[in-house]
Amino acid sequence: MSHPRTLWEEGHEPGYQMVALGLALALSFAALDLWRTGHVTVLFDLTFIAACLAMALLVRPADFFTVGVLPPLIMLTVFVLVAINDPGAIARDHDGLVQAVISGLSTHSLALGVGYALCLGCLAIRRRFVA
Template identity: 60%
Template structure:
């Protein structure tokens, strides 16, 4: 009898590759959302949550930590880059660098919370599955 792999067993990519993919996807979505809407809005939020879940499912079990800390660092990194280049896309047009980063985090905190919670939930389920399969 052949064993079909579940979604919890599929992730086999190294953490560095998965982190690079997450960064590239988040920056791409942020740029596209800015080009379409003029600022970072709902498209980024929805894709951010999907990126968080996707990287949690792609990473190999030995690299869970790198993905476990990724969502807040990823969002802060994107907002730092946008605060340096286009602060009006994440905050008011007169806001300075730090205010733009804080405003961006505040406006997108729900997406950060949901993405982080789902990512950690996926990693916990995968860890449980790996422990069960190892017995």
């Protein structure tokens, strides 16, 4: 007798697609936030957390490691690109690239921590269900 698949068993997308999805979502919402307010705000934080959770639920079990290391890399990539374009959006206007990235990461560290924790927690639960 087969049982219906649970939410934890549903993920079937390859890791490289989750990398593309995570970057696309984070960059899109950062751009939307910059267009709307001129700064990276809590809107980006909330959507980043949701994207981390979505990636953890959608990835196939063979690519858990890829998604497990992805949230900090996505946020770092987004903030490097934002700092290249407009350092004042994540730091002070006169800050250099490295200082702007560090300021952005420290300002949005709560979102990074929550998103990463939810991602890893979801992957751990999924691993127990798949095994």
